[in-house]
Amino acid sequence: MFRSCPISNWVIGQIKTMDDITFSYTKLTRRYGIKFLHDNVSHIDTKKKVVVTDNITVNYDKLVVSPGVELDYSSIENWDSSYSDVFPAAWKAGKETALLAKNIKNMHNGGVVAISIPLSPYRCPPGPYERISLIASYIKDNKPKSKLIVLDANQKIVSKGKLFKKAWDDKYKDIIEYRADSKVVEISPSENKLITDFDDVKCDVANLIPPQKAPKLLVDAGLIKEKELWASVNAYDFSSTMAKDVFIIGDSTSQISVGKVPKSGYVANSMGKVCGLAIIAELYELKKLPPSMINTCFSxxxxxxxxxxSAVYHYDESLKKIAVVKGASGLSPKSSSIIKDNAWDWANAIWNDMLT
Ligand SMILES: Cc1cc2nc3c(=O)[nH]c(=O)nc-3n(C[C@H](O)[C@H](O)[C@H](O)COP(=O)(O)OP(=O)(O)OC[C@H]3O[C@@H](n4cnc5c(N)ncnc54)[C@H](O)[C@@H]3O)c2cc1C
Known part of the structure; x- marks a missing residue:
C-alpha cells in the first residue's frame, strides 16, 4: 500500500483517518503493465549494473532511485530504535502516524505535547509547523487546558514563518510555547523527557522528528560524495554525478547540486517527470528537453x-541548477478556508497523477 505523507498531519490533527491517506498500487499494474516487486533493496552495484534485493537480483540498463530520507538519531544520546513507540517521528507515513494520532486523541485535558524539529534541510520544511498548528487546533477545541511545547533546532520557523507566527499569535497564544535554537540532544524514556542543551522537557505525548540524510543504501552504492549527506545529481536530468545510468530523484538529492528546491512530494513528482523524459530521450537518442518544475506547499x-x-522553476544555464522563474513565486497573503479546500484538491490531484 502507498501511505501518503501529504495529509498525514491532518490525521494527527484528527480531521482525516489513515484510510484517507492509504492507497493501493494495483491500478498502475493493471492499466500500465508496471511490474511491482515489493522487496527490500539491500545493495546496488553500479559497476555490474545490478540491484540486489532480499530475494532476487535485477539487472538494469537505466536505474532510477528515490529512496527518500533516513532518520538519523546518531546525535541523540540514549537513543535506541525500541524507543520509537515512546518518541515516534511520524515522518514516514505509517504506523507512527497512527500512533501519534492515537496518543493525541487519548491525552488528558491538561496534558503536554512536545515536538522537536531538526535543523534544516529536512523533508517538508513547513511540515512540522503545520503539524503543530493542527495539534494546537485540536487541543483548543477538545482539551483546552493542554499545552504544546515546540523545540526547534533552527533559529526561527524555516518556512512561511510570518504566516505561521501570525496564526499562532491569533489563535493559540495560550497553547503553543515556541522555543527557537533548541536542538534535542538526549532523551529520557523512563521520564518521558526530551532534553536540549538548556532544558529538560517532560511531556505526556512526544513527537521527536530527528535530523535526516540520504539513506545508507546510497552511501554503500558509492552514490554520495564523501562527507556529504545527500546525493549529488546533474540538475538537467537528475542523473547521478557518481555513476553512469543511475538517476536519483526526490528527497535524497542534494540542494548543492540541484539548486534551492524544497524536499517536497510535489518537487519529487516534478523531478520524476523530468528524469523520465530524459531517460526516454537517452533510449531513443533524442535531444533532452530543459527541465521545468513546479511546487506548491499547502499547510x-x-x-x-x-x-x-508556490514557485515555478526552470534550469538556469549559468548556474547549471534549478532556479525560481523570476516573478513566479510567492506566499498566500493570509490564511483562508479556500486554501484548505485547495490543499485537499491538490492532494487528490497528485495521488491521482501518481497512482491511477
Ligand atoms: C508530515 C509530512 C507532510 C508532508 N506534506 C507534504 C505536502 O503537503 N506537499 C508536498 O509536496 N510534500 C509533503 N511532504 C513531503 C513528501 O512526503 C516527501 O518530500 C516525498 O515523499 C519525497 O518522496 P521520495 O520519493 O523522495 O521519498 P518517499 O516518499 O519516502 O519514498 C521513498 C520510498 O522508497 C522506499 N525505500 C527506501 N529504501 C528502500 C530500500 N532499501 N528498498 C526498497 N524500498 C526502499 C520507501 O519505502 C519509500 O516507499 C510531507 C512530508 C511529511 C513528513
Whole structure:
C-alpha cells in the first residue's frame, strides 16, 4: 500500500483517518503493465549494473532511485530504535502516524505535547509547523487546558514563518510555547523527557522528528560524495554525478547540486517527470528537453484554514541548477478556508497523477 505523507498531519490533527491517506498500487499494474516487486533493496552495484534485493537480483540498463530520507538519531544520546513507540517521528507515513494520532486523541485535558524539529534541510520544511498548528487546533477545541511545547533546532520557523507566527499569535497564544535554537540532544524514556542543551522537557505525548540524510543504501552504492549527506545529481536530468545510468530523484538529492528546491512530494513528482523524459530521450537518442518544475506547499494553520507557498522553476544555464522563474513565486497573503479546500484538491490531484 502507498501511505501518503501529504495529509498525514491532518490525521494527527484528527480531521482525516489513515484510510484517507492509504492507497493501493494495483491500478498502475493493471492499466500500465508496471511490474511491482515489493522487496527490500539491500545493495546496488553500479559497476555490474545490478540491484540486489532480499530475494532476487535485477539487472538494469537505466536505474532510477528515490529512496527518500533516513532518520538519523546518531546525535541523540540514549537513543535506541525500541524507543520509537515512546518518541515516534511520524515522518514516514505509517504506523507512527497512527500512533501519534492515537496518543493525541487519548491525552488528558491538561496534558503536554512536545515536538522537536531538526535543523534544516529536512523533508517538508513547513511540515512540522503545520503539524503543530493542527495539534494546537485540536487541543483548543477538545482539551483546552493542554499545552504544546515546540523545540526547534533552527533559529526561527524555516518556512512561511510570518504566516505561521501570525496564526499562532491569533489563535493559540495560550497553547503553543515556541522555543527557537533548541536542538534535542538526549532523551529520557523512563521520564518521558526530551532534553536540549538548556532544558529538560517532560511531556505526556512526544513527537521527536530527528535530523535526516540520504539513506545508507546510497552511501554503500558509492552514490554520495564523501562527507556529504545527500546525493549529488546533474540538475538537467537528475542523473547521478557518481555513476553512469543511475538517476536519483526526490528527497535524497542534494540542494548543492540541484539548486534551492524544497524536499517536497510535489518537487519529487516534478523531478520524476523530468528524469523520465530524459531517460526516454537517452533510449531513443533524442535531444533532452530543459527541465521545468513546479511546487506548491499547502499547510493548514487550523482545522478550517490554510496557507500556501508556490514557485515555478526552470534550469538556469549559468548556474547549471534549478532556479525560481523570476516573478513566479510567492506566499498566500493570509490564511483562508479556500486554501484548505485547495490543499485537499491538490492532494487528490497528485495521488491521482501518481497512482491511477
Ligand atoms: C508530515 C509530512 C507532510 C508532508 N506534506 C507534504 C505536502 O503537503 N506537499 C508536498 O509536496 N510534500 C509533503 N511532504 C513531503 C513528501 O512526503 C516527501 O518530500 C516525498 O515523499 C519525497 O518522496 P521520495 O520519493 O523522495 O521519498 P518517499 O516518499 O519516502 O519514498 C521513498 C520510498 O522508497 C522506499 N525505500 C527506501 N529504501 C528502500 C530500500 N532499501 N528498498 C526498497 N524500498 C526502499 C520507501 O519505502 C519509500 O516507499 C510531507 C512530508 C511529511 C513528513
Amino acid at each position: 493548514l494553520v487550523s482545522s478550517e484554514e490554510g496557507i500556501s507557498v
